[in-house]
Amino acid sequence: MSTTTEAPLLGTVRESPAGGLLARLPVPTWIFLAWLVGMTLVPFAIILGMSFLSKGPGGGWAWEPTLANYARVFQWTYVKVLGKTLWLAATATVSCLLVGFPVAYYLARSRGTRRHVGLVLLFVPFWTNFILRVYGIVSLLGMNGLLNQCLLRLGLIDTPLQLLYTRAGVYLGLVYNYLPFLVVPIFSALEKLDPSLREAAQDLGASRPLTFWRVTLPNIREGVVVGGLFVFIPMLGEYVIPDLLGGAKETFLGNVMVSQFFVVQDWPFGSAIAGLLALCLLGTLLLQALLRTRRGMA
Amino acid sequence: MVLELNEIEKAREGFRLWPINLSIPAGEFFCLLGPSGCGKTTLLRIIGGFETPTAGTVSLGGRNITSDPPHRRPVHTVFQRYSLFPHLNVFENVAFSLRIGGRPSAEVQKRVTDMLELVEIPDLQGRRIQELSGGQAQRVALARALVGRPAVLLLDEPLSALDPALRLRMREELRNLCRKVGSTFVMVTHDQEEALQIADRLAVLRDGRCLQVGPPKDVYEFPADPFVARFIGPANEIESEISGDQDGHWALSNALGNFRIRKNGVTFPSRVTLILRPEKIRILRQRSHAQENLVEAQIQEMSYLGSRTEYVVMAGGRSFRVFEPELERQKKRGLICGDRVYLSWRSEDAIILPGETTT
Numbered sequence: 175m176s177t178t179t180e181a182p183l184l185g186t187v188r189e190s191p192a193g194g195l196l197a198r199l200p201v202p203t204w205i206f207l208a209w210l211v212g213m214t215l216v217p218f219a220i221i222l223g224m225s226f227l228s229k230g231p232g233g234g235w236a237w238e239p240t241l242a243n244y245a246r247v248f249q250w251t252y253v254k255v256l257g258k259t260l261w262l263a264a265t266a267t268v269s270c271l272l273v274g275f276p277v278a279y280y281l282a283r284s285r286g287t288r289r290h291v292g293l294v295l296l297f298v299p300f301w302t303n304f305i306l307r308v309y310g311i312v313s314l315l316g317m318n319g320l321l322n323q324c325l326l327r328l329g330l331i332d333t334p335l336q337l338l339y340t341r342a343g344v345y346l347g348l349v350y351n352y353l354p355f356l357v358v359p360i361f362s363a364l365e366k367l368d369p370s371l372r373e374a375a376q377d378l379g380a381s382r383p384l385t386f387w388r389v390t391l392p393n394i395r396e397g398v399v400v401g402g403l404f405v406f407i408p409m410l411g412e413y414v415i416p417d418l419l420g421g422a423k424e425t426f427l428g429n430v431m432v433s434q435f436f437v438v439q440d441w442p443f444g445s446a447i448a449g450l451l452a453l454c455l456l457g458t459l460l461l462q463a464l465l466r467t468r469r470g471m472a
Numbered sequence: 473m474v475l476e477l478n479e480i481e482k483a484r485e486g487f488r489l490w491p492i493n494l495s496i497p498a499g500e501f502f503c504l505l506g507p508s509g510c511g512k513t514t515l516l517r518i519i520g521g522f523e524t525p526t527a528g529t530v531s532l533g534g535r536n537i538t539s540d541p542p543h544r545r546p547v548h549t550v551f552q553r554y555s556l557f558p559h560l561n562v563f564e565n566v567a568f569s570l571r572i573g574g575r576p577s578a579e580v581q582k583r584v585t586d587m588l589e590l591v592e593i594p595d596l597q598g599r600r601i602q603e604l605s606g607g608q609a610q611r612v613a614l615a616r617a618l619v620g621r622p623a624v625l626l627l628d629e630p631l632s633a634l635d636p637a638l639r640l641r642m643r644e645e646l647r648n649l650c651r652k653v654g655s656t657f658v659m660v661t662h663d664q665e666e667a668l669q670i671a672d673r674l675a676v677l678r679d680g681r682c683l684q685v686g687p688p689k690d691v692y693e694f695p696a697d698p699f700v701a702r703f704i705g706p707a708n709e710i711e712s713e714i715s716g717d718q719d720g721h722w723a724l725s726n727a728l729g730n731f732r733i734r735k736n737g738v739t740f741p742s743r744v745t746l747i748l749r750p751e752k753i754r755i756l757r758q759r760s761h762a763q764e765n766l767v768e769a770q771i772q773e774m775s776y777l778g779s780r781t782e783y784v785v786m787a788g789g790r791s792f793r794v795f796e797p798e799l800e801r802q803k804k805r806g807l808i809c810g811d812r813v814y815l816s817w818r819s820e821d822a823i824i825l826p827g828e829t830t831t
């Protein structure tokens with residue numbers, strides 16, 4: 175690796191401009207680029223390529239190019255699933271915002287020990303395995319779970335509530351698991367915000383709510399958008415939580431994809447769904463970039 | 473509307489503001505002057521509503537506003553680092569208080585345009601905040617605070633971030649602006665020259681106490697204590713003693729000799745500090761019997777500054793600073809280091825303050 179980076183320092187003039195630029199990149203950039211290509215772009219290219227092949231006789235794929243997989247993806251059944259998935263991810267993102275924003279705001283406003291403890295508490299759940307955490311919620315929400323037991327003891331309900339295997343359970347699981355990814359970008363945006371801007375707004379006649387609306391929020395919008403995307407994107411492909419907390423009663427795009435790969439063994443069709451998901455993500459990111467440049471120009 | 477501070481106190485860990493009383497009439501340019509940590513910014517924040525006094529009241533036009541939050545006070549602030557809203561352009565920054573107040577857009581348009589005209593940046597309307605120079609940002613901050621026609625405008629070291637040439641120009645502009653808009657200006661500064669030049673009246677603060685309030689000339693010529701004398705301008709201090717009564721004058725003795733001074737507040741016998749301003753001391757080439765208060769001295773250092781020459785001279789075993797105006801110097805024989813000279817001052821220019829010098 176060192177030879178590739180040191181060579182241009184010797185000043186080979188006849189190098190082509192593009193080659194020169196690439197060779198001039200520092201070592202960490204090379205590591206990152208290698209990682210990006212090897213672990214993300216190549217696997218994605220394989221999936222994308224496979225989505226244009228046919229299903230093999232005993233599962234897997236056969237070398238017969240076709241567009242049938244995409245034709246199938248756009249059948250009404252799957253479009254409905256896509257719609258439902260988008261709706262679930264969007265509403266769960268909003269729920270995450272409703273819970274996470276006050277948390278981020280509180281953490282950004284507090285100082286010293288309180289802030290440290292708060293940040294540690296936010297990440298403590300991540301010291302346990304994801305699947306274990308989801309099972310933790312299962313035992314919490316079950317008919318004989320802690321929550322129902324407490325409510326029964328307190329006399330608030332007579333019969334246990336059906337919490338597990340409902341949409342509510344899915345939402346709870348999603349919000350719980352993705353919350354920190356939303357809190358951190360908003361927290362850091364709030365932290366970077368000059369506190370004297372809030373004072374200036376109040377000084378000029380804005381009450382606290384107005385100050386928040388007219389000054390704080392517009393200045394941390396980027397953080398909120400990034401936090402939202404951080405949770406929205408992985409939620410689109412989520413399949414474990416709907417399975418375990420939703421009781422596999424409802425099918426989302428992630429579930430379809432996983433079952434195509436591991437149950438039905440139709441890898442090309444699973445790949446087409448993955449391609450569709452990637453398209454959704456690309457669309458979201460493009461939309462964000464577009465809004466950003468438009469704001470920048472205004 | 474008169475701004476009145478009544479027995480304002482503030483106690484905080486490691487800091488204390490002692491009871492402060494100030495009455496600032498409408499339209500006055502008032503300066504809070506003092507070294508850092510003296511409490512001047514705290515006092516400004518109390519007026520703005522960003523801090524609550526431990527005791528005492530703030531009233532404006534006779535109305536007690538002590539417990540009003542900042543957004544309910546007709547008091548706007550130019551913050552030290554301007555604190556312009558980065559998500560809004562120049563026009564919208566200036567329009568902020570009018571929009572919050574729900575003014576009709578035609579009025580907003582007119583008042584913002586007029587205000588930008590007044591601070592001489594009419595063509596910056598659509599500029600982004602990130603694209604402004606320090607001087608331009610300062611003007612936007614001024615326009616933003618003044619557009620709502622506040623009864624009181626607070627300025628927190630507004631010129632400290634500017635380069636020296638611009639700072640000098642802005643001093644004059646600030647004073648003119650105060651006359652034009654009619655608001656009361658209260659400015660915090662640690663720069664005594666700035667305060668002397670701009671203020672109608674000023675207050676000198678130190679360690680949370682207000683030492684003296686008055687017009688710049690009064691404070692400069694009749695400082696209430698040695699710290700004020702030293703802070704407001706260059707001063708030579710000589711520990712002295714009132715040694716007796718001499719036909720209606722006090723007899724004063726110190727390392728330089730014996731002098732006669734006019735009777736004032738100090739009592740006999742007592743230790744006092746004699747303060748002589750460098751520009752109030754004349755430097756004579758030869759002994760002259762026509763002069764009162766004559767002291768022999770030797771030149772140690774001299775620096776030519778164009779409008780004046782500054783000398784450091786030794787007299788009575790200690791050093792003094794003396795300024796000689798260029799017009800005066802030209803008329804006389806040139807001096808070099810080591811020359812023997814005589815110092816002289818008029819009795820009425822000597823400042824006598826009770827107590828010993830503490831540095």
